[in-house]
Amino acid sequence: MAEVSIAEKWGLVVDQDRCTGCNACVVACSMENNVPFTGEDNVAFGRGTYWIYNKRMWEGEYPRVAPAFQPVMCQQCGSAPCEPVCPTFAAVHSEEEQINLQVYIRCIGTRYCANNCPYHARQFNFQDPDIPEPMNSYLNPDVTVRSKGVMEKCTFCVQRIVGGRQTASAEDRPLRDGEVTPACVAACPSGALVFGDLSDPNSRVSQMAQNERQYKLMDELGTKPKVTYLKGGGRNGG
């Protein structure tokens, strides 16, 4: 780690006009991050654990209705409501990557952060993960398996960010734009998700975040989210 850029500011652009609602991001995320499968009953009850989920809404008036999709994950707020309320610093801001991290080992499960998150990106482990015998081989060794009673949430695949940075450092070169992709971005078939460093004005994500279609989710709350949504409708598709 010879040269650590501390100016990184990772961000994501979600092009809703391109999203087809296929949920590939949800699946990829679950596999990458060892997100527990809680079972049909729990999902129906409202305890399904997803680090990214797809809000399905309807647009237009009958009979001209069309589904609209809004993939929602942790917005990695610059001023995150979940952080100050945690009594044990389990929800912390990483200085280096400028994202919100959840330190599972510190979490005592007050669930205050989950109440305070306006995006409902935070998930609670109501029980220990149930991983039957051959399935444990699928677990990603880079990501902790969480026990019952702790909160968890999207980390922008921080393990991939760190991995990419280490590779770049080993090859003695700066990190290239598009080199690091979270699992959801890698899996998106329609290219609706774009990930990159917002501190670099020439990166693709920075360019796209300037788009006229851009908006931030619940921007009025002052959370300074790092996820930008693009939604134009009409000739933009969607």
Next chain:
Amino acid sequence: MAAETKLFGKLKTAEQEHEDPKEQLMFDPRPREELNRMVMEMMTTTTKKFWLWAIGLGVGVVVLLFGAWGYMISTGMWVTGLRRPIFWGVFIVTFVFWIGISHAGTFVSAILRVFKAEFRRPFTRAAELMTTFGLAAGALYPLIHLGRVWVFYFMIPYPNARWLWVNFRSPLVWDLLAITTYLLSSTIYLYLPLVPDLAMARDRTTGIRHSAYKILALGWRGTEAEWFRLRKAIQIFAFAIIPVMFSVHTIVAWDFAVSQVAGWHSTIFGPYFIIGAILSGVSAVVTILYILRSTLKHMDYFLRPEHFDALGKLILVFSMAWAYFFFNDYLLGWYGGEAAVRQILTLHATGPAAWVWYLMLICNMAVPWLTLWNRKIRRTPWLMFIITLTINVGMFAERYTIVPLTLGHQRTPFDWGVYTPQPVEISIVLGTFCLFTFLYLITSRLIPMVPVWEVQEGQVAHTLRKIGKAEVPTVTELD
């Protein structure tokens, strides 16, 4: 009610403007030794019914509280009814409820002491005990609701090998500090006026009880210097504990108010919660006083309709104050114009759980306002028992509206949810009610439930003084 007026052997018409001073405890003095004997008998008399209740409640604590809690710890929180987006449920509701109950003791005891409201004398201890045990029951909930209770000490600020400090920006840390401060100070405040009574009990018991009281009475002899210091200490504590009491419930309110949740994010929550706490606390004092009066020997000498009357007036005033804050909360939320807040407030009154909201309004406003203006009702202990119980049901409904019902209506309808308490949660809630009652029941036979020296002091010092047309009881000789 007609029978009630005969209670003290005197028939009194309701129109009678000035009651016979003899009806008041302060003007119906008995010899000191007689009072001491009555309090001692109160403490040592146990019936079969008492033991049945004690055993039943003890089993309730073990099974309902610790059994269910242990089960929840071992299986995980999935046995609760919590689900996205409602991450706080009936545990937090009951937590706020108990902290509210615990305000009674301080309010009734310290504030009435500071303002020299003389009717407080016979029941300050009963109220202070409620504070301590209410806190004991309430303080369990921040532990119960934790996902990983076995590492609860992560929240305590002390130098540790983990090299971690607590986050002092979190209201939960403020909560922890406020509640422990309040528990400690209210226990000391309970103990100080207890010392002379413990000495009294020490001198009138033998065997193991004698030895126990001997230690607890701290060698109290009753010299002039000791009384002087005791009065001074009580005076200091009475003043000092009032801000502590206000701070505790304000901080509990901040748990909600400093958050970002629509419907919680309200600056009025601090005073609103305090008023609610005092309303529910004073009501609970009346409920307990009725039970004490009908179960403890000689208690009907100490607790009289005048006390229920005075507390009833207080409750009426606080019910109105509560209503003021309640409507303020709604009015400002509505006037603020945030769409999510408006929607939440509308859904409280029209949504699927609207009955909770109406229950709150009926119990907290309709019932006290329609009944407590009436002197005859205020002076009928069993009616007061029912009314105050109703108010506490209403206050529970209020907290229920604030916690899970508000959480259920989020900013975007996609995230809405419904919460239903599950058997384990209900069992734990009932378990803490058992715990509170059990502790109270046992303690009522271990310490004098009436601060007998305060009653004696009042009886000795009280005189009637004519001010204008009215005869007013005064204590000009004291202090």
